[in-house]
Amino acid sequence: MSTARAVPAVTQSGQPVLILKEGTSQTKGREAQRNNIMAGKIIGEVVKTALGPRGMDKMLVDTFGDVTITNDGATIVDEMDVQHPAAKMMVEVAKTTDKEVGDGTTSVVVLASSLLDKAEALIDKNVHPTIIVDGYRKAAEKALEFYDKIAIKVDPLDKVMLGKIALTSVASKLVSEKYLADLTVDAVLQVAQKSGDQYKVDIDDIKVEKKPGESLMQTKLIQGIVLDKEVVHSSMPKRVENAKIALLDCALEIEKTEFDAKINIESPDQMKAFLDEEEQMLKDMVGKVVKSGANVLVCQKGIDDVAQHYLAKAGVLAVRRAKQSDMEKLAKAVGGRVVSNVDSLTKDDLGYAKLVEERKIEEDKWTFIEGCKNPRSVTLLVRGGTQRVVDEADRSLHDSICVVRDVVQKPKVVAGGGAPEAQVASELREWAEKLSGREQLAALDFAEALESIPLILAENAGLDPIDILVDLRSRHQKGELWSGVDAFSGKVQDMTKLNVYEPLSVKEQIVKSASEVATMILRIDDVIAASKMKEPMPPKGPGEEAGKFGED
Ligand code: ADP
Numbered sequence: 001m002s003t004a005r006a007v008p009a010v011t012q013s014g015q016p017v018l019i020l021k022e023g024t025s026q027t028k029g030r031e032a033q034r035n036n037i038m039a040g041k042i043i044g045e046v047v048k049t050a051l052g053p054r055g056m057d058k059m060l061v062d063t064f065g066d067v068t069i070t071n072d073g074a075t076i077v078d079e080m081d082v083q084h085p086a087a088k089m090m091v092e093v094a095k096t097t098d099k100e101v102g103d104g105t106t107s108v109v110v111l112a113s114s115l116l117d118k119a120e121a122l123i124d125k126n127v128h129p130t131i132i133v134d135g136y137r138k139a140a141e142k143a144l145e146f147y148d149k150i151a152i153k154v155d156p157l158d159k160v161m162l163g164k165i166a167l168t169s170v171a172s173k174l175v176s177e178k179y180l181a182d183l184t185v186d187a188v189l190q191v192a193q194k195s196g197d198q199y200k201v202d203i204d205d206i207k208v209e210k211k212p213g214e215s216l217m218q219t220k221l222i223q224g225i226v227l228d229k230e231v232v233h234s235s236m237p238k239r240v241e242n243a244k245i246a247l248l249d250c251a252l253e254i255e256k257t258e259f260d261a262k263i264n265i266e267s268p269d270q271m272k273a274f275l276d277e278e279e280q281m282l283k284d285m286v287g288k289v290v291k292s293g294a295n296v297l298v299c300q301k302g303i304d305d306v307a308q309h310y311l312a313k314a315g316v317l318a319v320r321r322a323k324q325s326d327m328e329k330l331a332k333a334v335g336g337r338v339v340s341n342v343d344s345l346t347k348d349d350l351g352y353a354k355l356v357e358e359r360k361i362e363e364d365k366w367t368f369i370e371g372c373k374n375p376r377s378v379t380l381l382v383r384g385g386t387q388r389v390v391d392e393a394d395r396s397l398h399d400s401i402c403v404v405r406d407v408v409q410k411p412k413v414v415a416g417g418g419a420p421e422a423q424v425a426s427e428l429r430e431w432a433e434k435l436s437g438r439e440q441l442a443a444l445d446f447a448e449a450l451e452s453i454p455l456i457l458a459e460n461a462g463l464d465p466i467d468i469l470v471d472l473r474s475r476h477q478k479g480e481l482w483s484g485v486d487a488f489s490g491k492v493q494d495m496t497k498l499n500v501y502e503p504l505s506v507k508e509q510i511v512k513s514a515s516e517v518a519t520m521i522l523r524i525d526d527v528i529a530a531s532k533m534k535e536p537m538p539p540k541g542p543g544e545e546a547g548k549f550g551e552d
């Protein structure tokens with residue numbers, strides 16, 4: 001922002017009228033637009049080399065010097081610590097896409113950036129941004145229709161198709177094992193709930209626990225829950241088969257009075273009586289747990305030493321201070337109910353698991369609750385050589401879980417490799433002929449922007465993008481619907497033959513979000529920025545310039 005000035009307005013007598021605070025800067029018109037477009041495009045430039053299975057990875061260093069290696073679009077832009085407001089909008093759009101559909105985060109930034117790039121050229125040709133925005137909007141709507149038209153209907157429980165979807169999504173990641181993709185299919189199908197004639201999946205029902213060590217192939221799907229907690233008392237059993245599990249969210253402790261109560265104790269006998277009474281109360285609590293028939297207890301709060309002792313004596317395996325979120329998942333997994341008062345605990349509240357066992361995972365002891373009957377909540381226990389590997393595996397699994405969910409919930413897919421983009425672009429061109437002059441230009445540009453996906457896929461695979469695009473266009477003209485860029489053989493191929501499939505919902509989200517953010521940025525013709533406050537030290541260290549990595 002170069003033109004730092006308060007808006008100059010002068011009264012008749014020549015007195016300046018100050019509307020904005022001193023130090024406020026304002027950029028207007030073309031310059032504001034150009035700055036914003038530039039900022040948006042830069043974000044696109046950064047992530048585009050990460051697109052697709054042959055995309056490169058990014059090493060990101062935060063202000064503490066911590067290193068993340070990834071090629072996940074959402075993670076890249078999130079870690080970049082961007083300052084420019086328009087660039088921030090691009091970051092947000094990647095995050096929204098991640099939240100809504102879980103994949104396509106690189107694509108959405110690439111598409112938005114390409115839309116901005118084309119718009120810039122039109123603005124240079126004196127096309128008013130409003131016209132461009134209108135053209136883009138109409139084109140986006142049409143594009144959605146065309147995507148839907150070409151989409152293939154599938155069976156939401158078809159494991160083979162879901163496997164292909166999962167594999168396509170992990171194929172473009174650092175961690176891309178088919179084994180992991182298949183695990184996510186099993187996990188999602190396990191927690192899918194039928195509602196009407198559709199299926200609903202809450203991905204929160206899939207708990208991902210990660211621990212460096214062993215190898216990726218040791219990653220497991222557990223039909224139940226893994227708690228990163230150990231069995232609380234050393235003389236409790238460490239393994240219980242046919243577990244009947246009580247879930248409590250109250251403490252097995254004597255409540256301390258809220259106010260300071262004074263108890264006068266005058267003799268050792270009194271002291272003993274007092275302690276005996278406390279002990280008796282705890283013993284009673286444990287008695288109630290045991291009476292319900294439970295042989296395993298998971299408690300969200302604390303368990304008093306004395307209570308632990310009695311539980312151990314009764315042969316109950318107990319875990320304390322479980323997270324609330326884990327309690328909810330556990331209830332779904334074992335089919336039990338979380339009870340808030342030991343007095344009301346009955347047999348009907350108990351859950352069931354074939355096996356509850358404490359196991360040593362590297363240096364920690366974790367409690368595995370597995371073999372649940374038809375659990376509605378499961379755990380993926382991620383293993384891998386180093387912390388960085390498990391972190392990136394976690395990101396791959398996340399994308400994979402999301403795309404499988406997307407298809408289970410909305411069973412329509414398209415092939416990948418830029419095939420649908422090329423097809424939709426070609427249909428958009430035909431449609432755009434009906435539009436009026438300048439709006440048509442914008443719509444044609446939208447089509448071209450869509451083609452940036454296959455173009456960049458080709459570029460990242462080290463291919464000649466122009467050759468590929470020409471080939472791609474001519475084949476789609478001939479009606480080869482699923483011709484796309486095979487990043488591995490380097491040729492234009494039928495992507496359905498390569499089993500590269502993606503959910504329709506991801507494509508829809510990409511088009512919607514990218515056009516939204518691009519038009520939003522284009523409509524801005526005035527940037528009024530208050531002078532920076534002297535910031536208190538943010539927790540992550542001093543504010544960094546966009547793209548500049550800080551030292552700690
Ligand atoms: P995003 O974050 O947008 O999902 P990715 O890096 O995952 O970005 O790349 C996704 C793109 O890669 C999609 O357009 C998808 O069709 C494409 N793709 C995936 N697998 C292949 C493949 N084997 N050949 C060509 N393109 C592929």
Ligand code: MG
Pocket residue numbers: 103104105169172399
């Ligand atoms: Mg992806």
